[in-house]
Amino acid sequence: MSGPINIRDLAVxxxxxxGSGAEAEIVSNPNDGVWLFARYLASPRDPALVGQxxxxxxxxxxxxxx
Amino acid sequence: xxDDRLARVLLTHEVAEFLYAEAELLDERHYDEWxxxxxxxxxxxMPMRRNVKYGEAAREFTRxxxxxxxxxxxxxxxxxxxxxxxxxxxWAEEPQSRIAHFVSNVQLIEATPSVADAQEVAAKCRFLxxxxxxxxxxxxxxxxxxxxxxxxxxxxxxxxxxIILDQNVLMSKNLTFFF
Amino acid sequence: MTTNGPRGYRPGLVxxxxxxxxxxxxxxxxxxxxxxxxxxxxxxxxxGHESQIPNPGDFFVSRMGEESVIxxxxxxxxxxxxxxxxxxxxxxxxxxxxxxxxVFTCPYHGWSYGTDGALVGVPYFREAYHSALDxxxxxxxxxAQMCAYKGTVWANWDAAAPxxxxxxxxxxxxxxxxxxxxxxxEGQAELLGGVQKxxxxxxxxxxxxxxxxxxxxxxxxxxxxxxxxxPSGKSRRDYGELDVARKLHVAIxxxxxxxxTYVLPSGHQPQPAYQNSPEVAEYFRHCEEERRRRPGANSxxxxxxxxxxxxLALLPRQPRTLAVWHPKGxxxxxxxxxxxxxxxxxxxxxxxxxxxxxxxxGPAGMTEQDDMENWNYAHAASRGVIARRYxxxxxxxxxxxxxxxxxxxxxxxxxxxxLTAAQASEEPMRNLYRRWAEFMEADSWDELMTWRRNAPRxxxxxx
Numbered sequence: 095m096s097g098p099i100n101i102r103d104l105a106v107x108x109x110x111x112x113g114s115g116a117e118a119e120i121v122s123n124p125n126d127g128v129w130l131f132a133r134y135l136a137s138p139r140d141p142a143l144v145g146q147x148x149x150x151x152x153x154x155x156x157x158x159x160x
Numbered sequence: 161x162x163d164d165r166l167a168r169v170l171l172t173h174e175v176a177e178f179l180y181a182e183a184e185l186l187d188e189r190h191y192d193e194w195x196x197x198x199x200x201x202x203x204x205x206m207p208m209r210r211n212v213k214y215g216e217a218a219r220e221f222t223r224x225x226x227x228x229x230x231x232x233x234x235x236x237x238x239x240x241x242x243x244x245x246x247x248x249x250x251w252a253e254e255p256q257s258r259i260a261h262f263v264s265n266v267q268l269i270e271a272t273p274s275v276a277d278a279q280e281v282a283a284k285c286r287f288l289x290x291x292x293x294x295x296x297x298x299x300x301x302x303x304x305x306x307x308x309x310x311x312x313x314x315x316x317x318x319x320x321x322x323i324i325l326d327q328n329v330l331m332s333k334n335l336t337f338f339f
Numbered sequence: 340m341t342t343n344g345p346r347g348y349r350p351g352l353v354x355x356x357x358x359x360x361x362x363x364x365x366x367x368x369x370x371x372x373x374x375x376x377x378x379x380x381x382x383x384x385x386x387g388h389e390s391q392i393p394n395p396g397d398f399f400v401s402r403m404g405e406e407s408v409i410x411x412x413x414x415x416x417x418x419x420x421x422x423x424x425x426x427x428x429x430x431x432x433x434x435x436x437x438x439x440x441x442v443f444t445c446p447y448h449g450w451s452y453g454t455d456g457a458l459v460g461v462p463y464f465r466e467a468y469h470s471a472l473d474x475x476x477x478x479x480x481x482x483a484q485m486c487a488y489k490g491t492v493w494a495n496w497d498a499a500a501p502x503x504x505x506x507x508x509x510x511x512x513x514x515x516x517x518x519x520x521x522x523x524x525e526g527q528a529e530l531l532g533g534v535q536k537x538x539x540x541x542x543x544x545x546x547x548x549x550x551x552x553x554x555x556x557x558x559x560x561x562x563x564x565x566x567x568x569x570p571s572g573k574s575r576r577d578y579g580e581l582d583v584a585r586k587l588h589v590a591i592x593x594x595x596x597x598x599x600t601y602v603l604p605s606g607h608q609p610q611p612a613y614q615n616s617p618e619v620a621e622y623f624r625h626c627e628e629e630r631r632r633r634p635g636a637n638s639x640x641x642x643x644x645x646x647x648x649x650x651l652a653l654l655p656r657q658p659r660t661l662a663v664w665h666p667k668g669x670x671x672x673x674x675x676x677x678x679x680x681x682x683x684x685x686x687x688x689x690x691x692x693x694x695x696x697x698x699x700x701g702p703a704g705m706t707e708q709d710d711m712e713n714w715n716y717a718h719a720a721s722r723g724v725i726a727r728r729y730x731x732x733x734x735x736x737x738x739x740x741x742x743x744x745x746x747x748x749x750x751x752x753x754x755x756x757x758l759t760a761a762q763a764s765e766e767p768m769r770n771l772y773r774r775w776a777e778f779m780e781a782d783s784w785d786e787l788m789t790w791r792r793n794a795p796r797x798x799x800x801x802x
Binding site: 206207208210211212213216219222223225226227228229230231232233237240241243244247249250251252253294328329330331332333334335336 | 435437438531533534535537538539540559561562563565566568673678690694697698701703705707708709711712713715716
Binding site: 122124126127128129149151152153 | 440441442444446449451459460462463
């Protein structure tokens with residue numbers, strides 16, 4: 095488990111891993127450090143989410159894919 | 161100590177002494193002598209400051225000679241300000257304020273053509289201006305100054321003064337005094 | 340003297356028959372609290388200028404009364420005014436002065452709102468709220484009414500208030516004097532960058548009544564008249580026209596707006612001005628000729644200090660500014676001063692005027708400094724229990740206002756006092772406080788829209 099991630103300046107296109115195990119690609123970043131707009135690429139727990147866009151809360155982001 | 165370093169110490173000291181002496185003239189209300197220390201082409205500028213997002217520092221200050229400022233003027237207007245106080249009926253300064261200027265953190269930024277033979281000097285400092293007037297009215301204004309001093313005979317003239325006040329909404333009802 | 344309860348303001352505190360007004364309305368904290376409800380929560384208030392938010396996502400944080408509001412342009416281009424307070428626990432959702440954003444996110448619990456005010460982000464919406472929170476109900480609070488007029492943006496919390504232009508009534512032409520170009524073209528005012536904001540230790544009504552048209556206080560500016568601050572380095576201003584003009588007070592009685600204005604004689608030709616700057620002199624000569632060619636009565640009016648009820652001051656000539664007297668408790672006012680130039684003026688003219696504005700107005704303004712000293716200590720010396728027993732007099736020129744004023748073919752609205760010989764009157768202040776008392780007494784806007792009862796045709800004309 096890594097420490098908290100500052101999402102404020104993550105670039106559009108970057109991939110983030112969420113606490114649920116889902117992975118999402120950033121489609122826009124309001125740069126508020128609290129939210130990301132992202133599209134699900136994978137969602138093991140709820141496969142229906144894949145392809146959907148959602149607002150991702152900073153505390154849910156556990157990893158940024160290199 | 162090398163000659164270079166010694167010259168720098170001496171020049172920094174000389175600049176600080178000048179700034180202290182200038183503050184002394186203001187605090188003792190010797191306004192005409194103070195005006196004599198200002199170059200005829202002085203630019204005296206105090207921008208306003210905005211609260212902006214991290215990373216937008218370029219927008220923090222209003223722009224010189226383009227936007228509104230607290231002050232943005234030359235010697236003619238500064239002289240008129242002094243003359244206004246000297247009418248004795250400038251009610252915002254009558255009775256006159258009690259003012260103390262503190263100048264500190266004096267840093268020599270640049271000397272041209274050289275430290276050893278400086279004809280023009282850029283210096284930074286911090287200021288604290290205490291203003292108390294009438295009975296209990298008190299203002300404390302703190303910030304940074306960036307001065308350009310120009311050699312004139314045995315002394316210096318202030319050729320440019322940029323005043324960075326560390327406030328957003330000005331917490332004083334007026335700015336009837338000098339920085 | 341009654342100071343509690345909504346009734347009794349007129350007989351007890353604002354006596355227009357004798358022109359006496361109690362000091363209580365300036366210094367009493369209970370009256371101040373009621374004023375927030377009855378005046379500021381129901382009046383049209385100036386919020387900002389559209390040029391401050393040219394692009395989608397642009398915002399400017401302003402104030403309405405004591406409250407922080409956000410003026411912003413949403414992603415679709417629509418302009419909104421929102422209360423700057425999170426619906427969840429009240430934290431300001433924006434603490435920047437201006438900028439561009441896609442969302443307003445509360446730093447406290449992370450609630451996030453779109454630029455259209457919609458609540459879009461609620462942390463743990465599914466988990467903690469079990470998706471039950473009705474987000475549509477919890478968007479940013481938006482003003483009940485908003486109006487953009489020639490670039491200026493106005494807003495009102497009261498849905499029952501009349502539309503802005505009806506509220507403005509026949510005062511509109513005086514507001515036009517500042518918003519139109521010097522050459523008379525419509526809506527040419529450009530806002531200079533940077534809004535001066537500062538605190539004055541006095542009740543907001545001291546500056547409001549001063550700008551309503553206090554031509555009696557010129558003596559307090561004697562020092563600046565002596566040293567000169569005007570565009571030509573002389574006196575305070577630079578208008579030869581004023582010597583041949585009629586100087587008037589114009590008060591719009593059922594609206595509470597009032598101003599000083601100057602009326603030029605019919606067929607008047609432009610006079611030399613700004614003589615120490617050829618480029619500026621040429622610009623204004625050109626504009627003066629242009630505006631005389633344009634149809635419309637405003638070519639014979641020269642603007643002067645005025646006040647739109649309750650707290651917006653206008654100065655349509657130089658220095659050309661709007662000022663808002665934001666109340667901040669009974670004993671403090673936060674002034675916001677906006678400065679304007681003609682959009683198409685040459686850069687040299689804009690610069691020249693900007694220099695003049697700064698040395699004239701605001702806390703470093705050689706003229707305005709003395710005003711603030713007066714308001715400060717007038718307020719301070721009116722707070723004591725003994726001082727409060729003694730009302731101020733506003734009887735100057737009582738009974739000397741006329742209606743249907745006309746000079747050389749120019750007809751003016753409202754109640755007019757000719758100051759050309761009289762120099763001063765307190766008609767504008769009586770007008771301000773008459774309206775203020777009406778707001779303090781009336782329980783609804785129905786009671787305040789007297790013109791709809793008295794003269795239905797006027798309400799129609801204002802639209």
